[in-house]
Amino acid sequence: MSSMQIGIFTVGDVTTDPTNGSTPTEHERIKATVEIAKKAEEVGLDVFATGEHHNPPFVPSSPTTTLAYIGAQTEKIxxxxxxxxxxxxxxxxxxEDYATLQHLVDGRMDLMLGRGNTAPVYPWFGKDISKAVELTIENYQLLQKLWSEPVVNWExxxxxxxxxxxxTPAPLDGVAPFVWHGTIRTPEVAELAAFYGDGYFANNIFWPKEHYIRLINFYRQRYAHYGHGTPEQAIVGLGGQFFMRKNSQDAVNEFRPYFDNAPVYGHGPSMEDFTEQTPLTVGSPQQVLERTLAFADYFGDYQRQLFLVDHAGLPLKTVLEQLDLLGEILPTMRAEFDARRPADVPDAPTHAARVAARDAALTEEVAV
Structure with a gap:
């Protein structure tokens, strides 16, 4: 595996296709998610990630169930x-859930923690949204303890x-799943990620790059402050999104109705304005490649790049074609990212590498 992990993520929206008025059923959308994940492995991607939502029009209310099912049908991703x-x-x-998943897929998993962006979810689970940041911090401190201490006393x-x-079960090989902290706007989340030496994932979809440059730089500084390494060695992930066709004008024409009607950004800025101000790239594979490689110029060298490709009502067939096109530029994208990465910038985290690092540290302790 390359030192950069490249993959896709889904939010699992059920959206009407604006070009023909058809809406997938929940069943079709869930099954499509599995096909998309399998296709991601087939074209050589490193990561498939699903969101967690508890309200229509979204289907992924049980990520570990979905990921375990996908895990049984894949080998490497x-x-x-x-x-x-x-x-x-x-x-x-x-x-419990994520440690179980970790065992089932032999360690090829991790997770991204976040607060979500749906306000009504808090009362559904008996929580108060005004305490969101406090809940994030307390719950994560407890999760860390549960994964690292055999017997927990906690209040x-x-x-x-x-x-x-x-x-139970205890984490596989005694090494907890790697945690990314996902955020769109909250400095407290960057602080939490930095304190624990965890990964920091900047969604990088809706806002101009300047917004994320500030957050990522803050996380890098705090990561160094807590003694985990230099700012450049902090573990960063980025979102992104594209729609591509061999001919860039074809991509623009085909994607426009989806963009204009998308629940997330439709009926707002024009597609041209949005692609200029955010990382959305609509064009040829070469344009997507160049735009993505430029991310490191703003944010520094980073470890994980995930793209959103299956949203806004795009039919499954189209999404699978997008993944084929991504597969074609993938070797070049990997090689270019790897070529520019300085030797002291760490590779993307994997379970095997983290187990090896833990064992090496223990051997060193014994030697001392």
Missing amino acids: ILSTSTTLITTNDPVKIA GKFRTPLQGYTS
């Missing part, structure tokens, strides 16, 4: 989340205390 809701899920359940503000509690 890393399975992740584009959000695991740290605020409204019980950390005890997160610890906090938001859930009943734990006395002599053991989370």
